[in-house]
Amino acid sequence: MTDEPKGEAPPEMNGDADNGEKSGWAAFMDDLTGVNVDWRSAVLVPVLAMTAALAVSVLIIVASDIELWRSFSISALGDSFGQAGSAMWALLTGSLGSLAAVSSTLAFAAPLILAGLSVAIGFKAGLFNIGAEGQMLMGGMVAVALGITIDIPVFLNVPLAIIGAMIGGGIWGGIAGLLRARTGAHEVITTIMLNSIAGLAVVWMLSTKFFQPEGRLDPVSEDIAVSARLPRLLGFLDRSDVRVHLGIVVALIAAYAIYWVLFKSTIGYEFRAVGFNPNAAHYGGMRVTWLYTSVMALSGALAGLAGMAQINGLLYRASPGFAAGIGFDAISLALLGRSHPAGVVAAGFLFGALRAGGIEMQVATDVPVDLISVIQALVVVFIAAPALIRAIFRVKTGEEIGQLTTGWGT
Amino acid sequence: MATLELKGITKRFPGVLANDQVDLKVSSGEILGLLGENGAGKTTLMNILYGLYGADEGEILIDGEPQQFSGPGDAISAGIGMVHQHFMLVPVFSVTENVVLGVEPVGFGGVIDMKEAKKEVRDISKQYGLEVDPDAVIEDIPVGIQQRVEIIKVLFRHAEFLIFDEPTAVLTPQEVEEFFGILNGLKEAGKAIIFITHKLKEVLEVSDRIAVLRRGAMVGEAEPATATENDLATLMVGRPVELVVNKETSDPGAAVLEVRDLVVIGDRDQMALAGVSFDVRAGEIVGVAGVQGNGQTELVEALTGLRDVTSGTVKISGTEVTHATPRQIHGHSVAHVPEDRQRSGLVMPFTITENVVLDAYYEEPYSHGISMDWKAAREKAADLVEQYDVRTPSTEIPASSLSGGNQQKVIVAREFGRDVKLVIASQPTRGIDVGSIEYIHERIVEERDEGAALLIVSTELDEVLALSDRILVMFDGHIVAEYQGGSVTAAEIGLSMAGAAP
Structure with missing residues (x-):
């Protein structure tokens, strides 16, 4: 029968032959998180992928060095590698080398983690939310609208912004979920379309009197009230370059909340069941269509929070494209973090560090900040191709990344 | 007179010995029944023979010549044909189109010579008594006829050794009878046949020799003339079975x-x-x-x-x-044991514990309000695993790593365990x-x-x-x-x- 190869071919089993018997460290991690995960594979693959991506980036820096091609010599090659080395060093110091650097990493990480969680929870439920960018914009616009009209004490105004942004993003995500549930329209298509709609809607909104400051003709909003801004965590230092704000706390709380929802709550059990097998979920008495809608709404709410973190934590006003591609980086992030909240947090710190370090790298070494996108892309390529990692590093990486979403029209 | 021989075939998967020193021999004009429980290693053995896996040890001999198969292509050209349990047919193609798929007779300018193809299909079907209409579309014909198309496909590729993997699973009793007629026809035409099944009655009815596989090893041969169903079941399971x-x-x-x-x-x-x-x-x-x-x-x-x-x-x-x-x-x-355990009965990547509460997760004691009580679920799972004799090292391993029988027991335990x-x-x-x-x-x-x-x-x-x-x-x-x-x-x-x- 069909299941026979399964019984006979344990390569399809959960990673190593360690079922039930885990090493101390893995068992500790299981206890810590309360989940049974193949930790060796979950940690090893991303780390090796990152290593491989950085190595390839060094080669790209060398290969794109115009001086090297002008005078092709051993010493020029040495210079190029030297430059690549200082670029990598700048990447490191710019992200971790000082209080300001670390704080900048954390400030960048906050919206990345929130948007990454948004995509990750979609993956867990078998939905591919490409619309985090648009949901960020919609959530962020709600936060702007509240921030420029309401000025109440900070301990009320910030929660108001948080709730408003979640509702804004949630509705935008929920639309895609509802379309999937009611009409079967695939969320990949609808969220891409909704991204465009959101992007253009933001431009239109920012040219209305409600948002636009007097005397301005370009699409930009007024600044939000100071009471709506996410407080700087190290504000008492009174240093303008230490930018870490409450957003990172919001992100970490959100990550824990999502972890709890996924693995400890009944609805999270439903999300995961639907993600792996909608037929079995239906059989088990779950309302699959309702779940699709609620997952997309929750996913959108998290993306909305990411938009809020951009506006209320960093920019203090909206201009077109304030989501800055974070909603798309979020997809890589969720993949890198294996759709697990802890993984997303780790990946968010990494991408935040790359963004913070990338700026330093450009300033210090003339290597364009665009290289950061290349590194991120390479990480995803290596993650998506575990066979490649296996071949390069000669390691056994356990299971492949399973199916993340359901196919077209299913 | 062609002979196919497997000698000392051993195949290991991490943690499991799927085939252990298996010897097997089948000759022209003979039907060998290969009997074994699911997970006994039948499919692995046949996949080795068909070039899908490489054996860790042992060799495949055809007429005494050692063979090296690096893929099904090699096996096919060595004269081995496999009729899979799940047919590999294109539903919207005609019988002829399916038969020639991949080895189409090509005429002038790379055009498929359908006339020639149809003629060959008709010849084969006449020669072996496999009645089919070469122009019929696959999706319009019954399963029994579809199986004939699969057989014609194999014969079209000049197979001398035919392997049938659980061929009767999808057939009605009448179709099974017809199928046995076809098997005997092929045998008389000098083909060597391996008939894989776990149905005792059928293997006794049609085989010339019966080989029994258990836990990857050949545990014995039996003569259909003298063996009884009970003998075979005992051999297959390793204990007397009711x-x-x-x-x-x-x-x-x-x-x-x-x-x-x-x-x-x-x-x-x-x-x-x-x-x-x-x-x-x-x-x-x-x-x-x-x-x-x-x-x-x-x-x-x-x-x-x-x-x-x-x-x-x-x-x-x-x-x-x-x-x-x-x-x-x-x-x-109401307890519901669904038709297809993998499609709807289980969430395969979920652990046994998670599967045990699939249709009761919203009830006490498995959840209180919005939060799950995994401790209660784990206890229930441990109880059921023990009570229903599910063979597993732990309740915390995914259902996908259980054998089919144990997966089914998990479902039965969940549904009957209340x-x-x-x-x-x-x-x-x-x-x-x-x-x-x-x-x-x-x-x-x-x-x-x-x-x-x-x-x-x-x-x-x-x-x-x-x-x-x-x-x-x-x-x-x-x-x-x-x-x-x-x-x-x-x-x-x-x-x-x-x-x-x-």
Whole structure:
């Protein structure tokens, strides 16, 4: 029968032959998180992928060095590698080398983690939310609208912004979920379309009197009230370059909340069941269509929070494209973090560090900040191709990344 | 006279010895029955023979010459042909197009020579008595004929050694008889045949020699002339097995399930159920026999809330549940063993614990309000694993790493492991080994003796005959016959299954 190869071919089993018997460290991690995960594979693959991506980036820096091609010599090659080395060093110091650097990493990480969680929870439920960018914009616009009209004490105004942004993003995500549930329209298509709609809607909104400051003709909003801004965590230092704000706390709380929802709550059990097998979920008495809608709404709410973190934590006003591609980086992030909240947090710190370090790298070494996108892309390529990692590093990486979403029209 | 020989084949997967020093030999004009439970290593062995896996040790000899297969292509050119259990046919192509797929006779300018292809198909079909219309489209012809197309495909590629993997699983009793005729025809034409199955009766009927595989090793050979089903079962399982279901005569009580004039539309907008009425009473097992695709799937889905009912009524214990949701039906103490355990019965990447609460996760004690109580779930899972003899190292491993029989036991444990008034079980023993079948049948009878009403749908006629107190036969969306269990033969039911008036 069909299941026979399964019984006979344990390569399809959960990673190593360690079922039930885990090493101390893995068992500790299981206890810590309360989940049974193949930790060796979950940690090893991303780390090796990152290593491989950085190595390839060094080669790209060398290969794109115009001086090297002008005078092709051993010493020029040495210079190029030297430059690549200082670029990598700048990447490191710019992200971790000082209080300001670390704080900048954390400030960048906050919206990345929130948007990454948004995509990750979609993956867990078998939905591919490409619309985090648009949901960020919609959530962020709600936060702007509240921030420029309401000025109440900070301990009320910030929660108001948080709730408003979640509702804004949630509705935008929920639309895609509802379309999937009611009409079967695939969320990949609808969220891409909704991204465009959101992007253009933001431009239109920012040219209305409600948002636009007097005397301005370009699409930009007024600044939000100071009471709506996410407080700087190290504000008492009174240093303008230490930018870490409450957003990172919001992100970490959100990550824990999502972890709890996924693995400890009944609805999270439903999300995961639907993600792996909608037929079995239906059989088990779950309302699959309702779940699709609620997952997309929750996913959108998290993306909305990411938009809020951009506006209320960093920019203090909206201009077109304030989501800055974070909603798309979020997809890589969720993949890198294996759709697990802890993984997303780790990946968010990494991408935040790359963004913070990338700026330093450009300033210090003339290597364009665009290289950061290349590194991120390479990480995803290596993650998506575990066979490649296996071949390069000669390691056994356990299971492949399973199916993340359901196919077209299913 | 061609001979195919496997010598000392060993194949290891991490943690498991799938094949252990297996020797096998088959010659022209001979049918070798290869018997074994699921997970015994039959499929691995055949995949090695077909070039899909490489063996860790041992060799494959054809006429004494060692062979090196690096893929099915090599195996095919060495004269090995495989008829898979799940047919590899393109549904919208004609018979001829399917047969020549990949090895098309090409005429001038790279154009496929369909005339030549059709002629060859006709020749093969005449030579071996495999009647088919070369122009028929696959999706329009019955499964039995589709199987013939698969055989023609293999013969078209000049196979001398034919491997059949569970060929009878999808056939009606009549089709099985015809299939055996074909097998004998091939044998007389000088082909060497390996017939893989776990059905004892069939292997005894058609084989010249029987080889039994258990836990990856060849545990013995048997002569069909002298061996009995019990001998083979013992050899296969490693302990004596009860092949007959022992049960007292039933003493039915009040009707638990009442179905009246049920009309249900199928996936292809056809009338899947065209007005079906029956009762299932407490303490009674009602078996539904029929060839796959005559409305049984839709019947079970409609009764369990998975499919919309167009008209008619369904009552459970007197309460109307015609349009109830699966959860409401579950609330009426109904156990549902679904037809396809991997498609809908289990979430394969979930652990046993997570699967055990699949349809009760929202109830106490597994959840309080919005939070799950995994401790309670783990305890329940540990209980059930012990009580239902699920072979697993832990309750925290994914269902996908269990064998088919153990997966089915997890479902049966989940569904029977609480108070149930009505059991609706579809193909409760499909594709699982004799030992597990025995076990699940015992549980079914036990539920009946405890007063539950049971509706068992199965395409295995033997199973329906063995279990049922009453038998309903479905054909084309109707119940065409009803028999009392014990007073009817397989042949009579077989005729009704084919649509003949009772």
